[in-house]
Amino acid sequence: xxxxxxxxxxxxxxxxxxxTFATGMREEWYWLNSSIGDAPGNMAWDETLxxxxxxxxxxxxxxxxxxxxxxxxxxxxxxxDIAAWTPLRPLIRRPTGGGLVSHAAxxxxxxxxxxxxxxxxxxxxxxxxxxxxxxxxxxxxxGIETVLAxxxxxxxxxxxxxxxxxxDLLLKGRKIAGAAQRRNKLGLxxxxxxxxxxLDLPRNRWEESMLRTAEEDWGARWNxxxxxxxxxxxxxxxxxxxxxxxxxHNERR
Numbered sequence: 001x002x003x004x005x006x007x008x009x010x011x012x013x014x015x016x017x018x019x020t021f022a023t024g025m026r027e028e029w030y031w032l033n034s035s036i037g038d039a040p041g042n043m044a045w046d047e048t049l050x051x052x053x054x055x056x057x058x059x060x061x062x063x064x065x066x067x068x069x070x071x072x073x074x075x076x077x078x079x080x081d082i083a084a085w086t087p088l089r090p091l092i093r094r095p096t097g098g099g100l101v102s103h104a105a106x107x108x109x110x111x112x113x114x115x116x117x118x119x120x121x122x123x124x125x126x127x128x129x130x131x132x133x134x135x136x137x138x139x140x141x142x143g144i145e146t147v148l149a150x151x152x153x154x155x156x157x158x159x160x161x162x163x164x165x166x167x168d169l170l171l172k173g174r175k176i177a178g179a180a181q182r183r184n185k186l187g188l189x190x191x192x193x194x195x196x197x198x199l200d201l202p203r204n205r206w207e208e209s210m211l212r213t214a215e216e217d218w219g220a221r222w223n224x225x226x227x228x229x230x231x232x233x234x235x236x237x238x239x240x241x242x243x244x245x246x247x248x249h250n251e252r253r
Contacts, residue, residue, distance in 0.1 A: 058117070072094045128167050
C-alpha cells in the first residue's frame with residue numbers, strides 16, 4: 001500500500017529522474033540474491049540494507065525466498081487482527097507499512113535506494129508506480145502481459161493480496177504483485193511480493209528480466225558483490241534477526 005505524500009514539484013522530479021537515464025549515463029547498482037532464509041532473517045537483511053543505504057551509495061535489488069511458510073504484516077497493524085486473519089506462523093512485523101502478506105511459494109524482493117539518488121526524491125505514489133512498472137516491463141520480456149491497477153478494490157482492507165490498491169500489478173484482472181514502502185533519512189526501502197507466480201516462468205528468468213529492464217530503462221550497471229565495507233554490517237543483521245524473532249517486537253501493538 002503506497003504512502004500518500006503531497007509534493008507540488010513531484011512531477012518535475014520524476015521528469016528529472018527519467019531524463020537522467022535517457023542521457024545514456026551508466027550508474028552502478030547492486031544485485032543481491034540472498035536465496036532462502038527464515039522470516040526474521042529476511043526482515044533483518046532488508047532493514048540492515050536500509051540502514052546502510054547511504055554508505056552503499058547505490059540502489060540495491062535483493063531477491064529472496066522463505067525457508068518455511070510465514071506471514072509478514074505492516075509496521076502499524078494490530079497483531080491481534082493479523083493473528084485472526086491467517087493460521088500461518090510465524091507472524092513477523094515488517095519494517096515497512098502495508099498489509100498482511102502470506103509467504104510460501106511467492107517471489108519476494110526488496111529495493112533499497114540511498115537518499116542521494118534521484119528515486120529517493122519522488123513521491124511515494126510515484127515510487128510505488130515506478131517499482132511496479134519495473135516488474136511489468138520485466139514480465140513483458142518473458143511474454144507475460146500485466147497492467148497497473150487503475151483504481152482500488154477494497155475487498156480485503158489490511159490484507160495485501162485480497163483486493164488491490166492503485167498501481168498494484170494485475171495479471172488477467174487478478175492482483176499478482178503488491179509492495180510496501182518506508183522512507184526515512186537513511187534511504188528508501190520497498191518490500192514486494194509476487195503471488196501467485198506466473199506459470200511456466202522460472203524464477204531465475206524473471207530475475208534476469210529485472211536486471212535487463214533496469215539496464216535498458218535506467219542505465220543500471222550491475223555489481224553482483226557488495227563492497228568490502230559491508231562486512232561490519234553483518235553483526236547488525238544478527239542483532240535485528242533477534243529483534244524480529246521476539247514477541248515484544250511482533251506483538252507490540
